[in-house]
Amino acid sequence: MLRGYAIFVYLFLYAPIALIVLFSFNSGNNASDLQGFAVTWYIKAAGNTLMLGALKNSVIIATASAILATFMGTMAALALQNLRGPLRVLFDGLTYVAIMVPGIVIGIATLIALVTTFDVTNALIADLWPGEAPPKLGLGYGSIIAAHTLFAMALVIVIVRARIAGMDRALIEASADLYADPLATFRQVTLPQLAPGIIAGFLLSFTFSFDDFVIAFFVAGSQQTLPIYVFSSIRRGVTPEINAIGTAVMLFSLTALITAQVLLRRGKRPAQ
Amino acid sequence: MAATAPDQTDQGSYDVEFRSVVKHFGDVKAVDDVSFALKRGSFHSFLGPSGCGKTTSLRLIAGFEQPDAGAIEIAGQSVVGVPAYRRPVNMVFQHYALFPHMDVAANVGYGLRQRKPRPSESEVAARVAEALELVRLPQLASRRVWELSGGQQQRVALARALINRPTVLLLDEPLAALDRKLRREMQIELQNLQREVGITFVLVTHDQEEALSMSDTIGIMKDGKVVQFGTPEELYDAPVNRYVADFVGESNFFPGSVASTDREGATLVTASGLTLRAPYSRLGTRLSPGDRGSIAVRPEAIGLWRPTRVPAGLDVTRPARLLNRIYLGDHSEFQIEAEGLGPVLVRLPKSDEAQELEPGDQVVMGWNHERALALGEG
Ligand SMILES: Nc1ncnc2c1ncn2[C@@H]1O[C@H](COP(=O)(O)OP(=O)(O)O)[C@@H](O)[C@H]1O
Ligand SMILES: [Mg+2]
Numbered sequence A: 001m002l003r004g005y006a007i008f009v010y011l012f013l014y015a016p017i018a019l020i021v022l023f024s025f026n027s028g029n030n031a032s033d034l035q036g037f038a039v040t041w042y043i044k045a046a047g048n049t050l051m052l053g054a055l056k057n058s059v060i061i062a063t064a065s066a067i068l069a070t071f072m073g074t075m076a077a078l079a080l081q082n083l084r085g086p087l088r089v090l091f092d093g094l095t096y097v098a099i100m101v102p103g104i105v106i107g108i109a110t111l112i113a114l115v116t117t118f119d120v121t122n123a124l125i126a127d128l129w130p131g132e133a134p135p136k137l138g139l140g141y142g143s144i145i146a147a148h149t150l151f152a153m154a155l156v157i158v159i160v161r162a163r164i165a166g167m168d169r170a171l172i173e174a175s176a177d178l179y180a181d182p183l184a185t186f187r188q189v190t191l192p193q194l195a196p197g198i199i200a201g202f203l204l205s206f207t208f209s210f211d212d213f214v215i216a217f218f219v220a221g222s223q224q225t226l227p228i229y230v231f232s233s234i235r236r237g238v239t240p241e242i243n244a245i246g247t248a249v250m251l252f253s254l255t256a257l258i259t260a261q262v263l264l265r266r267g268k269r270p271a272q
Numbered sequence B: 001m002a003a004t005a006p007d008q009t010d011q012g013s014y015d016v017e018f019r020s021v022v023k024h025f026g027d028v029k030a031v032d033d034v035s036f037a038l039k040r041g042s043f044h045s046f047l048g049p050s051g052c053g054k055t056t057s058l059r060l061i062a063g064f065e066q067p068d069a070g071a072i073e074i075a076g077q078s079v080v081g082v083p084a085y086r087r088p089v090n091m092v093f094q095h096y097a098l099f100p101h102m103d104v105a106a107n108v109g110y111g112l113r114q115r116k117p118r119p120s121e122s123e124v125a126a127r128v129a130e131a132l133e134l135v136r137l138p139q140l141a142s143r144r145v146w147e148l149s150g151g152q153q154q155r156v157a158l159a160r161a162l163i164n165r166p167t168v169l170l171l172d173e174p175l176a177a178l179d180r181k182l183r184r185e186m187q188i189e190l191q192n193l194q195r196e197v198g199i200t201f202v203l204v205t206h207d208q209e210e211a212l213s214m215s216d217t218i219g220i221m222k223d224g225k226v227v228q229f230g231t232p233e234e235l236y237d238a239p240v241n242r243y244v245a246d247f248v249g250e251s252n253f254f255p256g257s258v259a260s261t262d263r264e265g266a267t268l269v270t271a272s273g274l275t276l277r278a279p280y281s282r283l284g285t286r287l288s289p290g291d292r293g294s295i296a297v298r299p300e301a302i303g304l305w306r307p308t309r310v311p312a313g314l315d316v317t318r319p320a321r322l323l324n325r326i327y328l329g330d331h332s333e334f335q336i337e338a339e340g341l342g343p344v345l346v347r348l349p350k351s352d353e354a355q356e357l358e359p360g361d362q363v364v365m366g367w368n369h370e371r372a373l374a375l376g377e378g
Helices: A002-024 A040-046 A049-080 A085-100 A103-128 A141-166 A169-177 A182-211 A214-219 A226-234 A240-266 B008-013 B054-062 B104-113 B121-134 B150-162 B180-197 B208-214 B232-237 B242-247
Strands: B014-025 B028-039 B043-047 B069-074 B089-092 B168-172 B200-205 B217-222 B225-230 B252-261 B265-270 B275-279 B292-297 B303-305 B316-327 B331-338 B342-349 B362-367 B372-376
Touching: A002 A240, A040 A240, A049 A085, A049 A141, A049 A182, A049 A226, A085 A141, A103 A141, A103 A214, A141 A182, A141 A214, A169 A182, A169 B089, A182 A240, A214 A226, A226 A240, B014 B054, B014 B200, B028 B054, B028 B069, B028 B200, B028 B217, B028 B225, B043 B054, B043 B208, B054 B069, B054 B089, B054 B168, B054 B200, B089 B150, B104 B121, B104 B150, B121 B150, B121 B180, B150 B180, B180 B200, B180 B208, B200 B208, B208 B232, B217 B232, B217 B242, B225 B232, B225 B242, B242 B252, B242 B292, B242 B372, B252 B275, B265 B292, B265 B372, B275 B292, B303 B342, B331 B362
Parallel strands: B043 B200, B043 B217, B089 B168, B168 B200, B275 B372
Antiparallel strands: B014 B028, B014 B069, B217 B225, B252 B265, B252 B292, B265 B275, B292 B372, B303 B362, B316 B331, B316 B362, B331 B342
């Protein structure tokens, strides 16, 4: 009885995804009419310049925000470990809240914040600018990267904090005992110990940004990212080409997520 | 406290010196006005129950903690305020703290690679091989540390510390995690190693046998204080008080209040009304009439006989009942209930005729005054 229920749940979860994968290899023209096996749609998608442009944007945005989030999140996690008492509880709480807040809220909030800031700063720049055409800040690459970095940074903080908590403090002392100054200890012991968490944080940040539609949709301005491109294509009807793109994206994200999982798991290997 | 006062004329021969060192953690006085001096090249132990401040003392030497008051010197140099990475000491951590992301050779060579100027890789490799040879693990250089057994990790930790040729080697309960047989082996090996390298070893343990068998000097600690500092023989033969006698070797204690004293010893009256006399311990606190004190008698100082066979001339004899006998090879331990004294432990050699006694037998126990000690509480 319970087993039947479980099978049903998994079927419900994965059948649509399996269908997309299946239909992405459809040799026919119609998305809902399976005709034979072929990779034509993958070849077609690979030649779609609009799609490729969006993909390039997505890769740049995901890379930039993952690098920024990993760097700042790791620094924040290291700083937070020295915090004690109510301040620590507050910051921990704020970090978790940042992860829990729905994407749509982050999207709208970031949009409003950015537009308001741009209004003020653009006016200011226009006043101060000596030449004729002052530069104008607007939505685009920068705003998507900023919004994704903010969210992903919270992810990185949580992951790296967990690594720090699981790390043996005695290793730091052992390093100091063996004549390594604090910087050398950080480089040779702390960083390698945290590395699995940091890399996992980077991969999760990257996939989050690469897959994100909701936040990007609000703050993208006229920029196309891959998820936005897919969304706008679907409005013209689901083609097997979209299925092919979806399958490729899924494969890529899954690989990154599984790698992150493996890293986090292996990092837990006991020290003794 | 009772530690040996550092000899002013001979400053250079001490490797570690504490003078009135105090370390608090909040309300806890982990180290409370401790003074001692450890001779160059000696094997020293701190012995005491868990929580008495042994690890904190070690961490003060290593530089992981800074004292709230007092002076700490290593090889005659004050190290107060000097961070751990600038102190010429190395530590073998309680759980070894080997770097899990490095292989054995990288762990052992770590200290050398931090030196400025940094020695050449060929020199590091040679010294690593030498250090692994010293701890008898030459074939394991390229192993990952988590593949090693507890005993092997222990040796790697030792090699990682000794390769630096520190002034002082600190060992925090290094054998606690090993099984009994391996522990015994490592005790002997540590002792040999210390003689071989001639470095001052400071070991922390709660295992009296470990401390007694390995050390040149021992500091018995209680509640952050060093109660007595001395050689194993001194501690065994001349404990300053009941606490030390209880910690070093085994004793029967018969508490009472001091009735009279003279230059040699004291006479106590137990709660059951028995009058017992014993000489003072050579280094023990002197008692005054009215004080609380204890008569301490080692299990091997007490004799046991059938009531009809009691020899003449014993200072103390009490009727007793034999409760249990534990056979231990070349000797046996007898648990008896003596009238007016309560449970008493007696240890007799295999040759003793008391070996025929059975549990439940009525017996007589006795000892001579000079085999006992009159000790103050504490
Ligand atoms: N970092 C610390 N913070 C608070 N209390 C501590 C700390 N380290 C030790 N203590 C306290 O100091 C006392 C002595 O501890 P320790 O030196 O570890 O004892 P031992 O090694 O003899 O078991 C204990 O009461 C312990 O709880
Ligand atoms: Mg301890």
